[in-house]
Amino acid sequence: MTRLIPFVQQHILRYAALILCLCLLAGCSFSGITKDSSTIGPVDGNGKLRVIFIDVGQGGSQLIITPSGKAMLIDAGNNDKEQVMLDTLKEYGISRLDIVIGTHPDADHIGGLDKVIDQLSIGRIYMPKISSNTKTFESVLRSIKRKGLKVSSAKGDLTLNLDSGVKVHMLAPLTKYEDNNNMSAVVKVSYGEHSFLLTGDSEADSEQDMLASGADLRSNVLLVGHHGSKSSTSVAFLKKVNPQYAVIQSGRGNKYGHPTQTILERLQKKGVKVYRNDTQGTVEFLTDGHHLQIRAER
Template sequence: MAKRTTKSKSKGKSKSSTSKNSIIVVLLAVFIGFYLLEGGWQDWLGPTDSSSVTTQAGENEGRLRVIFLDVGQGASQLLISPTGKTMLIDAGNNDREQQMVDSLHAYGIDRLDIVIGTHPDADHIGGLDRVIDNFEVGAVYMPKIQSNTKTYESLLRSIKNKGLKVKTAQAGVRLDWDEEVSSEMVAPVTISDDTNNMSAVVRITYGNSSYLLTGDAERESEQAMLSSGRELQADVMLVGHHGSKSSTTLAFLKRVKPKYAVIQVGADNSYGHPKQAILDRLAKQKVEVYRNDLQGNIEIASDGMKYYITAER
């Protein structure tokens, strides 16, 4: 088959019109040269890296940013309030210490107003000692349950070296964080000898938006939260215990009624997380699911009315 070509139709040009066109070209060249000399080159060439950052920062003004950091088979959430206050909940495992420091620097963090270690398991507090060593910290919250691990001891040492004292993380604690944002702990409700069920669970509200960050809270803790009568509804929910079958019971899920759920899970884990039963349960409730192992860092921001979701990949 012959190749099809398209030709533009035009009439012959007179010498007069050619002369006019030449004058227009010269004037245009002069105008562009003057524009570039006067510093208009940035607008002409498009935004530079610095102007792109400025635009992004402008877009984030007035927003609550909740960033679910990809720390492999662990958990960590970085919160940045509309007025620039910061909160870090957990910091992944020991092998993610430097990654945590680098990630916080990448987000422009030099101070953490609140640090929460949800419970003493290494995949949640492993990187907190390095974080506390490297950043100015306002307050530290942890539940009243200890561990004999070197990871836990190292964290306590870093807290002591900074002259900080651990505040108790438990249901009913209201965090003094940002006047525009309500931050309240809804668990642990009762004392347990199980570290997961002693997880600090934080509910954040900003305008009409709401988040429930659950740590590794399991069935026992979920039932205690349900029985407590506290408000648990949240549009965004961190799926408990990395998507384990021990968490996210149907009764709890129906009370929370999330629109979006995030599973903090590593691509390679021997636990088989997240469990298919949990994924099916979320799907049946029509919850939109995001996963660190598939999408990297996940940010769910809100201006108090709408959500703005971005993923690294």
């Protein structure tokens, strides 16, 4: 009998290892999180919300696709990323955007919006009540006018009707700021147990007002404000949001030093897993409301 025990133990260990391998091959996840570095692009959504942080270099752009196929685009990178935006939307099979949001007039956020508006079917457009005398801003307004569209005011405490199963709540701007960055539209997207806080270039002043408003800022995934600048993602704001994951949209070797070491260390101290466009390319989150899958381009 004593000789039999090691033999039985050996086969039990082999069986357990086989079960583990099968689970890994099937994409199982004991924690509810599946990390998959497979190619970014169209997949069978199968009732999932998809939040895509598009790699537009030193700029920002997020594409949200709901389980029923509705689409919302927040920002579209800089002027030189127009074709990147069009190609990406085509790759994801997007020919209509039900909601378009230009978070604020800075070129690295709205530079590609004019061509997107020109070439796709557009539902509603939201932009904050702040103007700019730049050619980029004027080009976006011309595209909106050519399509016969009207701009709705992007402001705090506004519920957007995108999909009956997905909550989209605009949390900021809550007041008028002189600084364009603080006028950024901040949007929280929630589906089941998971939520995403998309912050544009909002900085400390806007963060403080959001905290004072009593809005529910808690989110699993945080788009780090202003590309990881130390003027955003204050300690108090990060504590309130309490994310598991953060995404930083910045370009390789940018002249601004984004993301700053201060913010990277702050996120690390909080135990937040960071994904970056400059090192990993486009990053995509998929959720059925319970489980979360993360895919990175590289």
